[in-house]
Amino acid sequence: MNFDVDTGIKLASFGLSVAAIVYSWFSSRKKDVDERFKEGSKRMDRHETRIAALEQSVQSMPGKDDVHAMQLEMVKQTGSLNEMRAVMEGNAKIMGRLEAIVSRHEDHLLDGAKK
Known part of the structure; x- marks a missing residue:
């Protein structure tokens, strides 16, 4: 098997491209996921407050x-x-x-x- 320089350059550029794709996916995903978790946490807190108010209202009803x-x-x-x-x-x-x-x-x- 002959190792050609052109093939090596093509493989290196392909590997670098794949690495860049994987890196950008993970780096942007982490920021987006953290932001989504924070937003979801705030939303769940609001829902919990509303549910507690509803439960209190229902308990006071005849x-x-x-x-x-x-x-x-x-x-x-x-x-x-x-x-x-x-x-x-x-x-x-x-x-x-x-x-x-x-x-x-x-x-x-x-x-x-x-x-």
Whole structure:
């Protein structure tokens, strides 16, 4: 096997080119990767803060049992309001009868004074 100078120069230039490609890939990759990691870390910190705020909001919200208890209390209040309505209607009827009686008394007294 003969070693030709031209072949040696071609191999050396090819090797140098490959080395330059590998070096530039690793050097630019490291900077880009570090920057991406920093950006990703900041982003994850922001997400963690938002998630913590959401968890706190959700924990302070009423649960299923609380809503059910409120529904039961509202039903009780509706029943109480219905009872109050019935009593008020009864009172209104009594007042109507009393007004009729009072007006009859007034009529009798007024008419009796004329006779």
